[in-house]
Amino acid sequence: MKADKRITSFDDHLNEQYGIIGTESRDKFQEEFETFKIGILIQEARKKQNLTQEQLAEKVGTTKNYISRIENNASDIRLSTLMRIIREGLGGSLKFSLDV
Numbered sequence: 420m421k422a423d424k425r426i427t428s429f430d431d432h433l434n435e436q437y438g439i440i441g442t443e444s445r446d447k448f449q450e451e452f453e454t455f456k457i458g459i460l461i462q463e464a465r466k467k468q469n470l471t472q473e474q475l476a477e478k479v480g481t482t483k484n485y486i487s488r489i490e491n492n493a494s495d496i497r498l499s500t501l502m503r504i505i506r507e508g509l510g511g512s513l514k515f516s517l518d519v
Contacts, residue, residue, distance in 0.1 A: 454492065457501070462490040464509045479508040 427435075437448040465475050465486075472486040479486075481500075489496050489504070505511045 454496075457496070458490045458492060461486075461504060461509070464505075464511065465490075468509065470508075475504070475508045479504050 433445070433448070438445040440449075465472070470478075471483075472490070473483040476483045476486045480503075486504075489501075502513055505513050
């Protein structure tokens with residue numbers, strides 16, 4: 420059976436839209452995607468614990484608006500703030516991995 424030429428792989432789509440890995444536009448996309456994932460992870464953890472944004476903000480000592488901004492686009496979050504939200508607000512821990 421022949422492959423359908425109209426089907427594009429996700430990697431090919433990313434290459435077309437944002438450039439190949441290593442280009443400035445692709446690196447920018449990847450960075451923004453990673454910050455988006457952080458916001459979603461925080462939102463999912465908050466909802467799993469049945470916390471509102473306001474309740475999480477109170478636990479951490481910040482505002483509902485700030486929690487909302489992080490959940491929707493975490494691009495400017497400080498590492499210390501992220502750790503405080505996860506540790507004090509959600510009772511979790513933050514783990515990193517580094518791919519070089």
